[in-house]
Amino acid sequence: MEIYLPIAGMSINFFLVIGIGGLVGFLSGLFGVGGGFLLTPLMMMIGIPPAVAAASDSCQIVAAASSGAFAHWRLGNVDFKMGLVILLGGITGGTIGVQLVKVLRAVGNFEFVMKVVYVLMLGLVGGAMFVESLRTIRRSRGAAFDPAVAAAPSEPRLAKLFARLPLRMHFARSGLHTSAIFPFSIGTIVGIMAALLGVGGGFIMVPAMIYIIGMPTIVAIGTDLFQIVLTSANVTLQQAFVNKTVDLLLALILLMGSTIGAQFGAVAGKRLKGEQIRILLAIIVLALTVKLFLDLVLTPADLVSLAPAKGGGH
Amino acid sequence: MRRLAILLAVAGWALLAGSEAVAVGETVKEKVLTAASKNLVEIGLSYRGDQITFFGLNPVPGADLVVRLTAAKEEDIKLSVKGRVGPFWMTVKQYEVSGVPFMYKIHASKPLEQILSPETARELELGYEAIRDRMKLHLIRGEAAAEDADKVFKGLIKIKEDANLYNIVTDPARLEVKEGRLFKHYFRFPPAATEGTYQVESFAFQNGELVGYGKDLIEIRKVGLEHWLTYTSQNHPIFFGILCVVVAMGAGLGVGFIFRKGGHH
Numbered sequence: 001m002e003i004y005l006p007i008a009g010m011s012i013n014f015f016l017v018i019g020i021g022g023l024v025g026f027l028s029g030l031f032g033v034g035g036g037f038l039l040t041p042l043m044m045m046i047g048i049p050p051a052v053a054a055a056s057d058s059c060q061i062v063a064a065a066s067s068g069a070f071a072h073w074r075l076g077n078v079d080f081k082m083g084l085v086i087l088l089g090g091i092t093g094g095t096i097g098v099q100l101v102k103v104l105r106a107v108g109n110f111e112f113v114m115k116v117v118y119v120l121m122l123g124l125v126g127g128a129m130f131v132e133s134l135r136t137i138r139r140s141r142g143a144a145f146d147p148a149v150a151a152a153p154s155e156p157r158l159a160k161l162f163a164r165l166p167l168r169m170h171f172a173r174s175g176l177h178t179s180a181i182f183p184f185s186i187g188t189i190v191g192i193m194a195a196l197l198g199v200g201g202g203f204i205m206v207p208a209m210i211y212i213i214g215m216p217t218i219v220a221i222g223t224d225l226f227q228i229v230l231t232s233a234n235v236t237l238q239q240a241f242v243n244k245t246v247d248l249l250l251a252l253i254l255l256m257g258s259t260i261g262a263q264f265g266a267v268a269g270k271r272l273k274g275e276q277i278r279i280l281l282a283i284i285v286l287a288l289t290v291k292l293f294l295d296l297v298l299t300p301a302d303l304v305s306l307a308p309a310k311g312g313g314h
Numbered sequence: 315m316r317r318l319a320i321l322l323a324v325a326g327w328a329l330l331a332g333s334e335a336v337a338v339g340e341t342v343k344e345k346v347l348t349a350a351s352k353n354l355v356e357i358g359l360s361y362r363g364d365q366i367t368f369f370g371l372n373p374v375p376g377a378d379l380v381v382r383l384t385a386a387k388e389e390d391i392k393l394s395v396k397g398r399v400g401p402f403w404m405t406v407k408q409y410e411v412s413g414v415p416f417m418y419k420i421h422a423s424k425p426l427e428q429i430l431s432p433e434t435a436r437e438l439e440l441g442y443e444a445i446r447d448r449m450k451l452h453l454i455r456g457e458a459a460a461e462d463a464d465k466v467f468k469g470l471i472k473i474k475e476d477a478n479l480y481n482i483v484t485d486p487a488r489l490e491v492k493e494g495r496l497f498k499h500y501f502r503f504p505p506a507a508t509e510g511t512y513q514v515e516s517f518a519f520q521n522g523e524l525v526g527y528g529k530d531l532i533e534i535r536k537v538g539l540e541h542w543l544t545y546t547s548q549n550h551p552i553f554f555g556i557l558c559v560v561v562a563m564g565a566g567l568g569v570g571f572i573f574r575k576g577g578h579h
Contacts, residue, residue, distance in 0.1 A: 002361075004357060004540055006547075007544070009506070010506065011361055011362040011505035062563055062566065066566035067566050067569055068570070071570065107405065229563070236558050237555040238555070244551055246547070249543065252565060255569065259573065296401075296402050296403065297402060297403070302469065302472060303395060303396045303469065304470065305396070307393060
């Protein structure tokens with residue numbers, strides 16, 4: 001069944017899009033991480049223009065993260081003050097990012113820069129995850145292994161360092177008295193990445209909140225979801241204003257797929273060990289990194305390509 | 315007397331059909347009568363291109379037929395040219411290309427060079443060479459090189475052919491002519507063929523001379539949700555952006571309510 005995407009300006013197999021959404025949802029349900037960083041490259045591979053892929057992905061993230069954010073808010077897991085500081089950074093970063101997308105599209109190198117950033121980010125995340133899970137598997141083979149100890153965060157030494165910076169604030173829900181500079185900065189970086197890559201950035205934000213800012217894990221997850229909804233909403237709004245590249249239909253089909261996929265992923269996740277799941281994800285991420293890297297260095301089949309028209313996503 | 319009647323008929327028809335007919339030439343020609351299976355294509359949710367069949371009557375039995383499909387709109391497009399920068403391939407220059415048709419397809423019952431001379435083909439704009447003549451390049455970024463015009467032209471044709479917006483088919487099976495008079499063929503409008511007016515022109519040639527001409531107009535337009543989404547996103551982007559966020563949040567919360575969980579992103 002074909003479906004016509006009005007903003008992407010192309011017709012595409014409905015089940016292929018639902019399938020990609022489902023696959024990413026399954027992986028996010030299985031691994032417990034966001035799938036935004038996989039969604040954009042996969043959509044590009046099936047022919048969706050990169051700028052439309054990234055912008056529609058942001059819209060999909062608003063939907064996918066909102067129910068989780070709402071649930072965590074009701075459970076009292078959201079540190080609103082911290083969330084707002086990060087959000088201010090996210091809005092700053094998102095605004096810069098959307099303008100960056102505009103400039104890069106105009107000079108014809110948006111796809112190139114996007115792929116470079118993806119290669120760096122996925123390579124780093126995939127590599128770190130691979131090494132960490134391999135180490136855990138090796139350790140678990142040894143007799144004296146206590147998973148509770150291994151899972152506990154190490155002493156947040158960086159947290160002490162960043163807490164000494166100026167602009168110190170009290171964050172009651174997290175039980176912290178720390179500088180607002182770092183949360184704002186990490187929010188800005190993630191905001192730029194959200195616009196450039198169409199990612200939520202949870203896989204960077206949550207570890208940063210736990211290990212660098214020193215927040216309790218559950219509050220970090222709740223606060224992250226809260227700020228992701230609003231940062232992605234800002235990026236979606238601006239992509240719609242500035243680049244006119246949000247395909248609402250595409251976002252809704254992806255949401256449908258990812259929601260169904262996430263339910264199956266969560267069930268499958270219970271049957272696998274944590275480190276097995278992580279090494280699997282690391283392999284997927286590294287394979288994607290290699291594919292994107294080859295796109296950058298191998299001679300392209302076509303040296304002449306269509307640059308985006310003014311204002312439109314197609 | 316017959317000649318005068320034809321002249322009057324053609325002149326009258328030319329006035330009705332618009333200026334295009336005059337542009338084809340002032341020479342006497344018969345009308346190629348054609349009928350399309352439909353003249354309106356609607357882009358809806360399930361649009362995946364469309365196929366329109368054309369039936370025609372060759373005014374001069376046995377004359378060779380060439381049928382051309384073009385979009386009424388011309389396109390100003392920007393093309394990026396990639397080059398090596400260190401180990402990477404990236405855009406190193408950009409050209410603005412004007413004067414080229416958005417869509418260009420030709421059907422003929424045999425190769426064009428066997429039907430008409432290259433000069434006539436150029437004059438009537440039949441064949442890719444005519445597009446090369448019309449194409450205007452304007453460098454907007456990077457440094458120009460001597461071979462760019464050829465590279466950009468070939469790249470443009472490839473991009474258009476890949477999107478099924480351009481092709482030249484000279485296959486008797488595709489343009490069936492029965493007893494030299496009745497002919498039938500079809501054009502495929504790909505998903506990339508967006509809104510606008512398209513014209514299908516039929517040319518009849520005898521010994522390389524144009525002896526007949528006819529034209530059909532096809533309209534493609536977005537309807538329903540597709541029309542609304544495109545129109546709103548392009549003309550009311552602020553409203554559209556807010557709508558996207560509200561719909562996404564509503565859908566997300568709805569899904570969370572159904573599955574009683576959520577939280578991936």
